[in-house]
Amino acid sequence: MFSDLSLPAEIIQAVDKAGYTHPTAIQANAIPVILDGQDLIGASQTGTGKTAAFALPILANLNKHGALRCLVLEPTRELAAQVNEHFENLGEFTNLRSTLIHGGVGYGRQTEDLRNGVDTVVATPGRLLDHIGRGNLSLDKISVIVLDEVDRMLDMGFLPDVRKILNKCPKNRQTLFFSATMPPAIQGFADWALRENPAEIEIGQRRSVPDTVNHAFYPVASDQRDDLIVALLQRTNFESVMVFTRTKKEADTLTREIKKDHPYSVTTLHSDIPQRDRTKALQGFREGRYQVIIATDLAARGLDISGVTHVFNYRVPENAEDYVHRIGRTGRAQSEGDAFTILSADELPFAESIERFIGKKIERRKLDDFPYLYTTLLEDAPARKKKKAPPRLRRRRR
Numbered sequence: 531m532f533s534d535l536s537l538p539a540e541i542i543q544a545v546d547k548a549g550y551t552h553p554t555a556i557q558a559n560a561i562p563v564i565l566d567g568q569d570l571i572g573a574s575q576t577g578t579g580k581t582a583a584f585a586l587p588i589l590a591n592l593n594k595h596g597a598l599r600c601l602v603l604e605p606t607r608e609l610a611a612q613v614n615e616h617f618e619n620l621g622e623f624t625n626l627r628s629t630l631i632h633g634g635v636g637y638g639r640q641t642e643d644l645r646n647g648v649d650t651v652v653a654t655p656g657r658l659l660d661h662i663g664r665g666n667l668s669l670d671k672i673s674v675i676v677l678d679e680v681d682r683m684l685d686m687g688f689l690p691d692v693r694k695i696l697n698k699c700p701k702n703r704q705t706l707f708f709s710a711t712m713p714p715a716i717q718g719f720a721d722w723a724l725r726e727n728p729a730e731i732e733i734g735q736r737r738s739v740p741d742t743v744n745h746a747f748y749p750v751a752s753d754q755r756d757d758l759i760v761a762l763l764q765r766t767n768f769e770s771v772m773v774f775t776r777t778k779k780e781a782d783t784l785t786r787e788i789k790k791d792h793p794y795s796v797t798t799l800h801s802d803i804p805q806r807d808r809t810k811a812l813q814g815f816r817e818g819r820y821q822v823i824i825a826t827d828l829a830a831r832g833l834d835i836s837g838v839t840h841v842f843n844y845r846v847p848e849n850a851e852d853y854v855h856r857i858g859r860t861g862r863a864q865s866e867g868d869a870f871t872i873l874s875a876d877e878l879p880f881a882e883s884i885e886r887f888i889g890k891k892i893e894r895r896k897l898d899d900f901p902y903l904y905t906t907l908l909e910d911a912p913a914r915k916k917k918k919a920p921p922r923l924r925r926r927r928r
């Protein structure tokens with residue numbers, strides 16, 4: 531029960547309003563540690579209630595409106611917006627204020643919010659540094675920092691900016707560090723950013739696909755990839771589907787292809803699309819105005835889009851963890867979801883690496899009555915010599 535977690539009444543009221551009845555595993559584990567002021571490393575999986583796991587105890591510790599004391603850094607604008615919304619909703623019955631800072635939009639509202647005084651800033655690193663440079667905020671009084679999706683920040687080249695930001699914060703602070711993987715670069719960064727002996731919590735089972743997701747590969751020759759995905763869409767009884775492509779260009783081309791003869795409402799999300807349109811696309815998809823969203827990996831991580839009934843991968847993701855993240859968009863919060871991945875011959879090594887990663891063979895399926903040109907791929911590949919599994923996340927239990 532949330533009432534066993536020593537959270538103040540005004541926070542419990544917001545939890546009730548959000549409709550959360552029981553804390554998720556990460557919330558039960560992390561909330562006491564964070565309330566206690568300890569540093570934390572979390573191996574995070576999305577959809578596990580991670581955001582509330584840090585937002586609730588932070589709001590409790592901030593207690594009442596004062597100076598800017600909490601900084602949350604996120605790799606993408608969409609994630610920052612989502613996390614800020616959690617802070618606003620879960621802090622609704624307190625007088626705490628939070629604001630969202632990211633690039634791609636004007637400075638006006640952000641500057642005004644910062645000048646009016648906030649307790650929490652949820653930001654992407656680049657724009658935050660711009661505001662610091664303009665003298666719009668100071669990090670002198672920061673008491674808690676959340677570094678979210680750090681592996682993603684590393685991929686996107688943000689770590690130097692994050693380092694600069696951390697250097698401007700007081701040394702004596704609480705740091706909460708979330709990353710799905712812990713390669714040496716990230717481990718080294720964590721050692722630098724956190725105090726000694728942080729608590730460590732593994733959130734969810736990173737390597738597993740939720741039981742509620744029914745997932746399969748659809749092998750096909752690569753020149754039939756577009757036809758097969760369109761046929762899959764036609765034959766699937768979906769309410770909402772996310773289609774992931776590898777590149778922005780593929781996302782644009784596929785959007786045109788799907789729009790051509792089909793009655794679905796389709797939108798596209800990738801980083802070359804202006805921020806205003808990205809927000810509109812995501813909001814429209816969330817509110818059900820678009821049935822299909824075609825996205826690059828930008829949209830795959832962490833975004834909480836409830837009610838996605840299907841996820842289609844236009845290509846097999848090259849990174850096995852991306853597969854788990856992407857198909858984690860569906861089958862959230864105990865609802866059923868389907869995830870289909872188009873597989874062509876050149877992608878077999880990626881498919882096998884995903885199977886090694888999750889420790890299970892993924893079913894190959896054939897679409898009935900589809901005019902397949904070549905069928906060799908459809909036969910089960912001969913058993914290969916097992917390769918060594920990639921190293922697991924270093925795991926220390928408290």
Ligand code: AMP
Nearest residue numbers: 550552553554576577578579580581834
């Ligand atoms: P996250 O992993 O933070 O992206 O959260 C995934 C979804 O679970 C969000 O829609 C949250 O609002 C929801 N959620 C978080 N905590 C709980 C809870 N204790 N009970 C039910 N839903 C929750």
